[in-house]
Amino acid sequence: MDLQAVVDEIVAKMSPRLGEGKVADYIPELARVDPKQFGIAITTVDGQTYMxxxxxxxxxxQSISKVFMLTLALGKMGESAWKRVGREPSGSSFNSIVQLEHEHGIPRNPFINAGAIVVTDMVLAGHKPREAIGEFLRFMRYLTDDDTVIIDAKVAKSEHLTGYRNFALANFMRGFGNLEHAVELVLGVYFHQCALAMNCVQLSRAGLYLANRGTNPLTGFSVVSPKRARRINALMLTCGHYDGSGDFAYHVGLPGKSGVGGGIMAIAPGKASIAVWSPGLNKVGNSALGSEALEMLTTRTGWSVF
Ligand code: DON
Structure with missing residues (x-):
């Protein structure tokens, strides 16, 4: 299959539609991004990149960071992590608080904001915030084999200044005893992980371990066991797009994780890791053109897991 022709065709189809959707504006720094952009990169398990x-x-x-932080937290805590966060789709928006009260401060899954904040609290254990941020950044550089990946401090600060809902979620969970560290410290790490800047090529490489049974085929580094890679993929399939997860599985058929920056990482197990980016979001906060591009990709390649 000519994957370069596939990505070229997708870009040609998307070009006249650039700017569709709505750029996230609750984080002021993200509202400044030019919406008329679209990128795609596929890195296959045999190490070829098509862009x-x-x-x-x-x-x-943004939220794509939650997959990598979950990988770190599971490495640290093992299965005991699941005492503090669930594994069920929430059917609610990514920043919803409604289920937390009835469910004793235990978030439904690690990809909604509440769940990700608990995961960040796990990674923070035994560290100062700057060390936890450093651990995350080093992990991302190790996964991409690229030391140029950086955290955009302006984006982190912008979110910190307007992160009222995340402060509400974190305080609520701290009240239930499900955060071990002070809210300010946990969110300091969380805002920085979300502010990691990457391009599609780097992101497609970072996800490769999930496409290749836990081992990065570019570097030979074993990141997680095959079983853990399979389980993280299962969570991305069921919860990776919040209340749009069912629709994403229906149309695309791959485990995937979106972010409000307009990126989506999708995993075709045994085949490739794919990153798409276009800033305009659909109604549930996932990249509008990115989601459609991935549907085109799986239609052309037959890579749906179903
Ligand atoms: O916490 C937030 O609201 C953002 N830093 C991340 C949210 C996000 O990416 C949701 N994804 N589609």
Whole structure:
């Protein structure tokens, strides 16, 4: 299959539609991003990268960081992590608080904001915030084999200044005893992980371990066991797009994780890791053109897991 032709065709189809959707504006720094951009990169498990459009323009990975932080937290805590966060889709928006009260401060899954904040609290254990941020950044550089990946401090600060809902979620969970560290410290780490800037090529490489049974085929580094890679993929399939997860599985058929920066990482197990980016979001906060591009990709390649 000519994957370069596939990504070129997707970019050609998307070009006239650039700017569709709505850029996230609750984080002021993200509202400034030019919406008329679209990039795609595929890195296959045999190490080839195919890219098109704005595939080398860095963007804020936002919630996609939750997959990598979950990987770190599971490495540290093992299965005991699941005492503090669930594994069920929430059917609510990514920043919803409604279920937390009835469910004793235990978030439904690690990808909604509440769950991700608990995961960050786990990674923070035994560290100062700057050390936890450093651990995350080193992990991302190790996964991409690229030391140029950076955290955009302006985005982190912008979110910190307007992160009222995340402060509400974190305080609520601290009240239930499900955060071990002070809210300010946990969110300091959380805002920085979300502010990691990457381009599609780097992000597609970072996800490769999930496509290749836990081992990065580019470096040979074993990141997680095959079983853990399978389980993280299962969570991305069921919860990776919040209340749009069912629709994403229906149309795309791959485990995937979105971010409000407009990026989506999708995993075709045994085949490839894919990153798409376009800042305009659909109604449930996932990249509008990115989701459609992935549907085109799985239609053309037959890579749906179903
Ligand atoms: O906490 C937030 O609201 C953002 N830093 C991340 C949210 C996000 O990316 C949701 N994804 N589609």
């Amino acid at each position: 098109a459009g704005d595939a080398t323009v860095p963007f804020s990975i």
